[in-house]
Amino acid sequence: MAYSSFFSPNFTPFSSARSINHQLSYHPYLPSTSVEYNNIRRELLVPKVASVPYQPINVDYLKGEFSGHGVTFEGIGDNCVAKMGLDNGSRAILMLPSGLITSYKVPMWHGGTVELLHTSVSEGDEGEAVIQGGVSLALNCEDDNEVSWSPNDWVLRDVRGDSNESIKVELISSDSENMVETRYIVTLQEDVLTSEISVTNSKSTPLHWTGSFISHLTVSSPEATYALGLEGSDFLNVPPYLSDFAIIPPDLDEENKSEIGQLWSQMGLKRLLSGLRQKNQKNASEEEMEGEEDDGYKQLNEEMSRVYTSAPRFFTLIDRGRRNSVAVGRDGFDEMYLFSPGSSHEIYGEYSYICVGQSAMLKPIILGPGEVWRGWQQLHNPNM
Secondary structure, three states: OEEOOOOOOOOOOOOOOOEEOOOOOOOOOOOOOOOOHHHOOOOOOOOEEOOEOOOOOOHHHHHHHHOOOOEEEEEEOOEEEEEEEOOOOOEEEEEEOOOOEEEEEEEOOOOOEEEOEOEEEEEOOOOOEEEEEOEEEEEEEEEOOOOEEOOOOOEEEEEEEOOOOEEEEEEEEEEOOOOEEEEEEEEEEOOEEEEEEEEEEOOOOOEEEEEEEEEEEEOOOHHHEEEEOOOOOEEEEOOOOOOOOOOOOOOOOHHHHHHHHHHHHOOOHHHHHHHHHHHHHHOOOOOOOEEEOOOOEEEOOOOEEEEEOOOOOEEEEEEOOOOEEEEEEEEOOOEEEEEEOOOOOOOOOOOOEEEEEEEEEEEEEEEOOOOEEEEEEEEEOOOO
16 A cells, blocks of 8 residues: 555554665565554664665754754654655655655645655565655766765755745765765755755766666556656657666566666666667567657556656646646756556556656766766646
């Protein structure tokens, strides 16, 4: 079962001890198990990074050092959540130290508030909590010697602003050995949630990195959801590239599951195109791999997974079932990923979402010595 916001006032935590690697790669579907919040009395531990366990967070220190800017902190086991709230009713929840945004609630034209993010809490094979969805960042840096590093343990660096207009939470993750520093800034404004990443290369050699923001936007059903503004954009049909926080339909076939991780973590654009062309030539009935979007009001009812390589910086998703819309924007990223699980699933169910990614996956970013790269994603609420 999926929940739009699982850190609600009535939420009762439960156990988790799952190890997770935050690099962009495909992982097998994990079956969802219904969780009754008020009946579960076990403790929630946020999933841990494989071989890099999170250090316990001193929640009392965070409260004393960073409270008073429209942000409150609540401990969950050895971890915590940062709750951001504005006077106009906009709310966001950020998990520490994973950096996962689990909730973004916005005021609506009818006077109430609506959750824009889609989040799922399920129980894994060993009784651990599996937390998926929301807005996540997956980033992998690699130097000329093919030594790679991924930021996955974020430390709170600063909180600025107030509840009147905007709140900015800055996280930092660095690797002194590889001389790479990444900063992740989440900014909540009255009608916008911005996720910004900056990467600093302090090495004397170039740094290559790939990554993406992956956002699960909740909808009534893909059947009732339309993308506006993509007409004329070039696209590439690809297998889904998803982070460990991704919600994956169970009907994705086993053949694709075994191929996806290799396609996105090991293959560049040229090899990817070559491999997919060969696959399509074997089956003439398959959809063409490359194309140009010819629909300015595209219904997302069919299962789809594609990268738009020339999409506009802003486009809009409209959900006619919920009578709301979300404007999605990006800067710094050349690619826009769009994934729909299709409308064959239960309406308002676990797979009622549209996945949007601002990415640098087909063409990695090359960062020279001493250079800094910045990029961001915005989720804009036009429904007030």
